[in-house]
Amino acid sequence: MPRPRRTQISIEDTPYYHCCSRVVRRAYLCGYDSHSGRNYDHRRAWVESRLLKIAGIFAIDIAAFAIMSNHMHVILRIDIDTANNWSDREVVELWHQLFKGDELTHKFTKGELIEESEIAILKHKIATYRSRLCDISWFMRCLNEPIARRANQEDQCSGRFWEGRFKSQALLDDAALLACMAYVDLNPIRAKLASTLEGSDHTSIQQRIHCAAKGTQPKPLLPFIENEQNNLAKGISFPLKEYLQLVDSTGRLIYEGKRGAIDKNSASLLTKLNIPHDNWLNLTSNFGKIFHGPVGTLEELTCYCEHLEKKRRHFINCCQYLEAG
Structure with a gap:
């Protein structure tokens, strides 16, 4: 039985949450529908535009997103301090x-x-x-409802466009956050919709790569910041270059169907995160299958479950993928 959203959010433990919405019947209502012969790919641009617009209104930042043919992923960061300072x-x-x-x-x-x-x-x-304005449920409502109304108007129909509830999971530490970001950024590669990250349309990774070539970072997205920078700066505390290298080399292995470890030049970030190299490809390929609830180490997971009065035993077996040794 689905749990109330308030029992899944613990700002005390983490501001980061991975959310996923699917269209009804898992139909290709945002892509090419081979059954009807109609192409709805233009709707992916609707979703991306709306997503970036409301991110500028809510006290919620976007760490990563990927808008696919029949579902979308978005990783959000709740910014309580900004909301309180308005x-x-x-x-x-x-x-x-x-x-x-x-x-x-x-x-x-x-x-x-x-x-x-x-x-x-x-x-x-x-x-x-x-x-x-700092609530994930209201954020997703303001994202999904206008898209549903617009799509129904285009199709001259009524009823649900998205499934009734979006899925969300807490990302409790840096390893969980970056593994999930890579999983989201690699969605088009795994689905064979693109062969490169640069060609992965309607994704955060495409925006980051295009801006990185100019020496900048995309304004609508939560930036990467170096660890030695101002501790008060808001962002993901890892070098952007290392993340892009890691995701790029991972994507090449996934697209070409190769087995093996990530090369040393791209693996430095995994060492910092303490993620076993052997687990990385499995995480970025099967994150959604491995984790059905909060994601983190056993210590982080224990604290999260205690704060929300959950029984952590349902999630313990997944911890091994994020812990070395």
């Missing part, structure tokens, strides 16, 4: 970019006089909006 006016103005609001909230943003009897109501609304 002024009340900023919160309401951001909310109005997503929803119409009401007469009271529009009076507030226009600087009009708020009656004393309305102040408590307004404060409650602002607190609710602030909470929702």
Whole structure:
């Protein structure tokens, strides 16, 4: 039985969560449907555009994404500090970019006089909006619902476009985060939709590679930062170059169907993460099959389960893939 989303989110343990949405019946409603002969590939651009737009509104960062023919993956980072630092006016103005609001909230943003009897109501609304703007469920709702309505309008039909619930899993440490990012970034390679990362359309890795060639990083995505940089900087604390090299060499092995270890030049990141080399290809090829719940070492997993009052024994066997020795 599905668990309430609030029992899967523990900011105390991690801000990172891997989310996945599938279209109904696993049909190719965002790609080429051989059954009907129709091509819906243009809808992948809809999803990417909407995803990057709402990331600029929510206090939620995108670490990685891949939009496929019948599903999408996105790795999100909840930024509680940013949400808490917004002024009340900023919160309401951001909310109005997503929803119409009401007469009271529009009076507030226009600087009009708020009656004393309305102040408590307004404060409650602002607190609710602030909470929702750093909530993964509201993020996915604001991503999925407009796409569903637009697709149904194009198809001249009604009903569900996405499956009822998106899947989410906590990524409890750096090894879990980067392994999942590589798994997401390599989706088109595994599906044989692309032969190179540069040719993997509608993915975060394509954006990172294009920007890296210019010496920059894509603004819509959570950046990679060096460990020695300012500890207050927000980002993924590993060198971008090492990550791109590792994912590129992994992708070549997967696409060509080769067996073997990652070369030494690309394996330095695995050493830092303490991920056994023999496990890496299995992780990046079968992450979704191996892990059906939170991902991390036994120590991290134990803390997460204690905070959410879960029984960790359901997930223990998966820890071996992220632990050496």
